[in-house]
Amino acid sequence: MGKNKQVGKQVEGDMIQDSVVIKNTTYDELMKCLMAGDIQGAMKVMEMQEKALGVVHPNYPYYSLGIRRIGDKLVPYSKPLSKEAIEKYPPKIKGKISFSDKYKDFKNINDILDYSYKTQTEIEINNIELMKMIGDEVDPYQGEIELLLSETTEWKLKPKEFPEARPYKVVIEGSDISYDYILLRTTRIEDNKVFLSNREQEVDTEFNFVFDLKNKKITINIKLNQDMKPTRKSLLKYLRFTKSALSKNKFSIISLEYDAVLAEGDLDSFDYENPFGNIDNEITFIEYISLIEEHYNTTVEIPEKIEDDDLEAIYYLGEALKYGEIKGTWKDGTFDFIISEEFSRNIKNLEDKPFDLSLVAPVKVVIFNKEFHIPKMIKTFKNAKMKDLDKVKKKVEVLEDGDVIKVTFVAKGDNQYIEQFVFNEE
Known part of the structure; x- marks a missing residue:
């Protein structure tokens, strides 16, 4: 009697044929749809899979089982299905943390958090235990927390940040x-x-204010931000503002948002260490360096030590550029003259009395071993009288054109001299 063969039947997605179970999985169905280009069919398979996963959650129909990708891993999580679910069974995390021993002198966690906020310091945590909750029940899927704890080696509690920076204006009375x-x-x-600063602004001048609430005092510190490489212009502004502050006048911090005074007071303890003896000298020095750099389209590298000759040359060229002339007094002077027909004639007709002597010549100024040229300088000596005029006349008679003669002049009466500069000759 022959053996009976079992007829294949469809049983819950599987086929039984000749006592062999052939699996017909969701993955097989999904791949079958994708290979056939049936995207809609594939989507239906995935929707069926998601529904099948959802109902296994112990808090269904409020929550379902969801799958979330974190990095290269798939992690199960509790997915709320409605607003009512969140309200009735709110998801939350509870846990225990222990802080570093450095905080042992704080009375409680509120004091630690207060310290963290006021100093904007991250709080170090020694150990942390976390658990996901759904309402008052433990969330059955702790995968996200477990993955987080396994991959984090250092825990720190970040402080709540201070309010964002606000715009203000700082003025000094009379400046x-x-x-x-x-x-x-x-x-x-x-x-x-309370400490306030504009360092986040990343500008070349940094303001730091300390509001002493107990004693009702304000401390001001202003400095140049060397990381921003301040320009000569910003340095000049800083120095001039500092000079105004040293005058001990009233200052105000004005909110630009509300057009209101945040704070004001008298600058009775403002101090400034000056390498030039006083701030006026430093302001003049920087101003003249700026004028020289601008006119000659160059950069003047200032060494740490400035020699007297260089300092004198900077003031000379700076005044020439700023005012166009320099005035002073003189007593006497000896000058070289080249004999020419015109010079001989002028000496012959010269009377023995004071006159204004004008000399014209280019000028070379050397600053830090760098030469700066002034095309033309007219120097006029007021009330100049030639010394030993008769002797000079006799010498001129015997000298030939091209010879050089030294002539001494002395000041009589108004002994002023004026140097006038021409920088751009057409």
């Missing part, structure tokens, strides 16, 4: 120099003192 737009932000709060 035409002001800083019309600085962004001040709280950087620290300590011992009833």
Whole structure:
């Protein structure tokens, strides 16, 4: 009697044929649709799979089982299915943390968090235990938390940030120099003192204010931000503003948002260390360096030590550029003259009395071993009288054209001299 063969039947997605179970999985169905180009069919298979996963959640129909990719890993999680689910069974995390021993002197966690906020310091955590919750029940899927804990080696609690920087204007009474737009932000709060700064603004002048709330005092510190490589122009503004501050006049910090005074007071303790003896000398020095650089389209590299000759040359050329002339007094002077027909005639007709002597010549000024040329300088000596006029006349009679004669002049009466400069001859 022959053996009976079992007829294949469809049973829950599987086929039984000749006692062999042939799996017909969701993956097979998905690949079959994709290979056939049936995208809609593939989407239906995936929707069926998602529904099948969802119902296994113990809190269904409020939550379903979802799958989330974190990096290269798939992690199960509890997916809320409605707003009601979140309201009735709110997802949350509870846990325990232990802080570093450096915080052992703090009374409680609130004090630690207060310290963290006021100093904007991250709090170090020694150990942390976390658990996901759904309402008051433990979330059955802790994969996200477990993955986070396994991949994190160092824990720190970040402080809540101070409010963002706000725009202000800083002015000093009686001064035409002001800083019309600085962004001040709280950087620290300590011992009833609030520290504000504009360092986040990344500009060449840094303002730091300390508001002493207990004693009702404000400390101001202004400095150049060397990381920003301040220009001569910004340095000059800084020095002029500092000069106004040293005058101990009233200052004001004005909110640009509200057009209101944030704080004001008298500058009775403002100090400034000056390498030039006084701030006026430094202002003049930087101003003249700026004029020289601008006129000659160059950069003057200032060494750490400035020799007296260089300093004198800077002031000379700076005054020439700023005022166009330099005045002074003179007593006497000896000059070389080249004998010519015109010179001989002028000496012959010269009377023995004072006159204005004018000499014309180019000028070379050397600053830090670098030459700067003035095309034309007219130097006029007031009330000049030639010394030993008769002897000079006799010498001129015997000298030939091209010879050089030294002549001495002395000042009589008004002994002023004027140097006038021509920088751009047409």
